[in-house]
Structures are given as C-alpha cells and as structure tokens.
Amino acid sequence: MTTTATMFTKPKPPNLEYPELYEFPAFFTRYHSSSSPQNTQPNDTTWAHQRSIWAAWVLSYCRAHKIWKLQLSDALETELFYNRNLNRRFKQRDAAELLEYMVTEGDVEWEGVGKATAIVYWRKPEEWANVIYEWIDSTGQKGSVLTLYEISEGDLTRNQEFHTIDPYVLRKALDFLVKRSLAQVFGANEEMGVKFF
Amino acid sequence: MGNSSSRITAQDRAILNMKLQRDKLHIYQKKIQTILTREHEIAKECLARDDKPRALLALRRRKYQEQLLVKTDAQLEALEKLTSTIEFSLVEKAVLYGLQQGNQVLKEIHKEMSLEAVEKLIEETDEARAYQREVSNLLAGVMTNEEEDAVEDELEALEREVLGARAVPAMPDAPSMVPISTETSEGAGKG
Numbered sequence: 001m002t003t004t005a006t007m008f009t010k011p012k013p014p015n016l017e018y019p020e021l022y023e024f025p026a027f028f029t030r031y032h033s034s035s036s037p038q039n040t041q042p043n044d045t046t047w048a049h050q051r052s053i054w055a056a057w058v059l060s061y062c063r064a065h066k067i068w069k070l071q072l073s074d075a076l077e078t079e080l081f082y083n084r085n086l087n088r089r090f091k092q093r094d095a096a097e098l099l100e101y102m103v104t105e106g107d108v109e110w111e112g113v114g115k116a117t118a119i120v121y122w123r124k125p126e127e128w129a130n131v132i133y134e135w136i137d138s139t140g141q142k143g144s145v146l147t148l149y150e151i152s153e154g155d156l157t158r159n160q161e162f163h164t165i166d167p168y169v170l171r172k173a174l175d176f177l178v179k180r181s182l183a184q185v186f187g188a189n190e191e192m193g194v195k196f197f
Numbered sequence: 198m199g200n201s202s203s204r205i206t207a208q209d210r211a212i213l214n215m216k217l218q219r220d221k222l223h224i225y226q227k228k229i230q231t232i233l234t235r236e237h238e239i240a241k242e243c244l245a246r247d248d249k250p251r252a253l254l255a256l257r258r259r260k261y262q263e264q265l266l267v268k269t270d271a272q273l274e275a276l277e278k279l280t281s282t283i284e285f286s287l288v289e290k291a292v293l294y295g296l297q298q299g300n301q302v303l304k305e306i307h308k309e310m311s312l313e314a315v316e317k318l319i320e321e322t323d324e325a326r327a328y329q330r331e332v333s334n335l336l337a338g339v340m341t342n343e344e345e346d347a348v349e350d351e352l353e354a355l356e357r358e359v360l361g362a363r364a365v366p367a368m369p370d371a372p373s374m375v376p377i378s379t380e381t382s383e384g385a386g387k388g
Contacts, residue, residue, distance in 0.1 A: 193217070
C-alpha cells in the first residue's frame with residue numbers, strides 16, 4: 001500500500017498526464033467571483049470550471065499512483081496540489097472545498113468525521129465489482145473461496161488494477177456482487193473470505 | 198454473512214481458515230523480511246563505528262530470522278498444497294456426482310429398452326406386417342368397374358387372337374414340328 005510519507009518523493013508514473021492548466025499559476029488560486037466584481041460574465045475561469053478540472057486531476061493522479069486514501073495534509077505537499085516548478089500551491093481550504101465537492105459527485109468519501117483523510121474512488125465501487133468479477137471469471141475461480149487479503153495483496157493479483165485495493169473499497173465493491181448473488185462474504189471481523197458464483 | 202440461505206459449505210469454511218493462515222504467514226514473512234534488512238543495516242552501522250561485537254550480534258540475529266523465514270516457507274508450501282488438494286478433491290467430487298447422474302440416466306434409458314419391450318416391439322411389428330399383407334390381399338380382390346372392364350376387354354382380345362388363329366390354317370406350326378425328328382438340325386441348333 002502507498003504510504004503517504006513517501007508519496008511526494010515518488011517518480012512520475014508513465015500513465016500520469018498533467019492537465020494543461022497545471023503549468024498556469026492561476027490554476028492554483030481559487031477563483032472567487034466576489035474578488036473581481038467587475039467580471040460578472042461567467043466564463044472559463046469560473047470556479048465551477050476550475051473545480052471540475054481539479055477533480056479530474058485528483059482522480060487521475062490517484063489512479064496513476066494507486067492512492068486509495070488521500071491524507072489531505074500530506075497531499076498538499078505533493079505535486080498533486082503543489083507545483084514546485086511554479087512555486088505555486090493549492091491552499092488547504094480550497095483543497096478541502098474541492099474534496100467536499102467531489103464527495104457530492106461520489107468520487108470521494110471522507111474517512112471518519114475529521115475530514116482529514118479522503119477515500120478516493122478513481123473507480124466507483126460498482127466498477128471495481130465488475131473488474132474483480134471479470135478477473136474471477138477469466139481465471140476460473142468461480143466457486144472458489146478467496147480471502148479479502150488475497151484479493152488485494154496476493155501474488156495472483158499483482159498485475160491487476162485492483163492490487164493493493166483498500167479493504168474498505170473492496171468491501172463496498174463486494175457488496176455489489178453480493179447483492180447480485182454473484183458472491184457471498186463470510187467469516188468474522190478481520191478474517192473475511194468471499195466465495196464467488 | 199449470516200445469510201439464512203447460505204451457499205457456504207463446511208468445506209468452504211475449512212478452505213477459508215487455511216487461506217487465512219496462509220495470509221498470516223505471508224504477513225509474518227513480510228515482517229521478517231524488514232527485520233532482515235534492518236539487521237543488515239545495523240551490522241553495517243556498527244562496523245562503521247568499529248563496533249565489531251555488535252555487528253556480529255546483529256548478523257547472528259539476522260541468521261536466526263533467516264532460518265525462520267525458511268521454516269515459514271515450508272509451512273506455507275504445506276498449507277498451499279493442502280488447500281489445493283482439498284480444492285481438487287472438491288472438483289473430483291463434482292466429477293463423480295456428474296458420472297453418477299449420467300449413470301442414472303443411462304439406467305433409465307436401458308429400463309425403457311428392456312428385452313421384453315424389444316420383443317414386444319418386434320412382435321408388434323410382425324403383427325403389423327401380417328395385417329399389411331391381409332390388407333393387400335383384400336385390396337387385390339376388390340377391383341373397380343373400369344378395371345373389370347379393362348380385364349374383360351383384354352380377355353376378348355385374347356379370345357379373338359386364339360379363335361382367329363384356329364380359323365386360319367396354322368402355317369407356322371407345321372415346320373416347327375418337322376425338325377424335331379432330324380438330328381442334324383438339332384446339332385445345328387446346339388452349335
């Protein structure tokens with residue numbers, strides 16, 4: 001699993017593409033319509049537009065680095081919110097507002113009440129359910145019993161997109177399969193297993 | 198979990214328990230691996246400080262952990278083998294069940310194809326054939342008027358031929374009688 005401590009020293013993964021605006025200093029400043037009253041026309045620089053680009057950037061960044069949980073205070077130090085070349089960074093308040101917006105879109109879920117850590121769904125749980133079931137089906141594991149640990153950490157899933165999947169996200173994904181009678185989760189507490197059908 | 202309509206069997210639970218043990222061994226191995234690296238680093242640091250005894254101690258601890266790692270490897274292998282064996286046995290059981298079902302169906306088919314039934318069928322076929330013959334015979338006896346007329350016409354024609362042949366002197370008959378008594382014509386006929 002990705003530890004947040006080593007996150008900002010990580011090299012750029014090959015599948016990560018920066019948004020064009022990433023090279024623009026203004027991108028790192030939240031647009032306030034009140035701060036520029038002379039500009040009453042909504043245009044491309046409105047917060048809604050800026051926000052949607054930010055949201056997409058957060059998702060692709062987390063996908064590329066396989067980040068399941070984003071710890072906000074750490075993330076602010078990474079290139080996600082901090083462009084060191086430009087010496088520009090996104091303020092904590094703005095980042096929190098951005099994540100709050102992403103919560104309403106279903107892309108993010110706060111972990112706990114402190115709103116310090118966000119679970120990032122760069123794939124929705126239902127998508128994960130399909131990806132995992134696809135893998136189960138194609139590897140002939142229908143009718144087999146697997147541990148949840150095995151799905152996220154096992155050697156067999158090492159080349160799968162869901163390898164290292166967060167246990168919470170995995171449970172949510174499996175719940176979809178359970179609902180569709182394609183899986184049954186059993187066991188106790190931390191020692192869970194799942195049987196696929 | 199806790200489903201009343203559970204599709205989880207006792208075997209499934211047994212397999213899960215073994216796999217959970219395997220996971221624990223996996224995690225344990227990860228832990229040992231970090232200790233191994235750490236002890237190595239410690240030994241290096243001690244040597245850099247010229248503290249040979251400590252470095253030796255660290256290396257000894259490292260060796261011990263290494264042995265543990267080898268042992269867990271063996272245990273892991275044993276667990277995985279057992280799990281595979283159980284899973285394979287379940288597959289075998291399924292195959293056996295399939296064979297049993299196939300056998301059952303085959304038996305039922307054979308029951309329907311009993312010798313008695315076959316004999317009866319052949320008997321019935323014979324009867325049917327006899328019946329068919331009877332019908333044919335009956336049909337042969339029944340003729341339409343037209344057919345009757347045709348047959349009568351044919352008879353008349355035949356009578357005319359025969360009676361007409363008697364009215365006219367039978368020319369071809371005479372020579373046919375003659376060569377019977379001569380031996381030469383007989384030999385020529387054979388030759």
